[in-house]
Amino acid sequence: xxxPLIPPPPAxxxxxxxxxxxxxxxxxxxxxxxxxxxxxxxxHVINKGLSMVFENDTGFRPWVAAHPGTISEPRKKxxxxxxxxSPKAPLHKDISSDSPxxxxxxESESPAGGAHAGAVS
Numbered sequence: 001x002x003x004p005l006i007p008p009p010p011a012x013x014x015x016x017x018x019x020x021x022x023x024x025x026x027x028x029x030x031x032x033x034x035x036x037x038x039x040x041x042x043x044h045v046i047n048k049g050l051s052m053v054f055e056n057d058t059g060f061r062p063w064v065a066a067h068p069g070t071i072s073e074p075r076k077k078x079x080x081x082x083x084x085x086s087p088k089a090p091l092h093k094d095i096s097s098d099s100p101x102x103x104x105x106x107e108s109e110s111p112a113g114g115a116h117a118g119a120v121s
Contacts, residue, residue, distance in 0.1 A: 015043075030042065030045060030046075033045055
């Protein structure tokens, strides 16, 4: 069996989503760096930047070799209970009592005073 001269492209690397909070100044510099570098996106710049840190920090690789099973798991937030809404709570904001266009119940139920009183069929 023969092999092609040009191999197929490699499979894209597995990616994970991470939520992180950045200091405002770091976030602004991140956006500026993307423009300076000629484009890309947050993920690309963060991936490459972290790769550079891991490669250039002379103590990191020896530390990883000495601690091969050490992986920090992100802290999971405890679920916050949602406040119970009272069944008697109003569904709509009440109209101010000093509103001049307030209707009484009998006016809103009458054919001429209903919500669609001005509508043409």
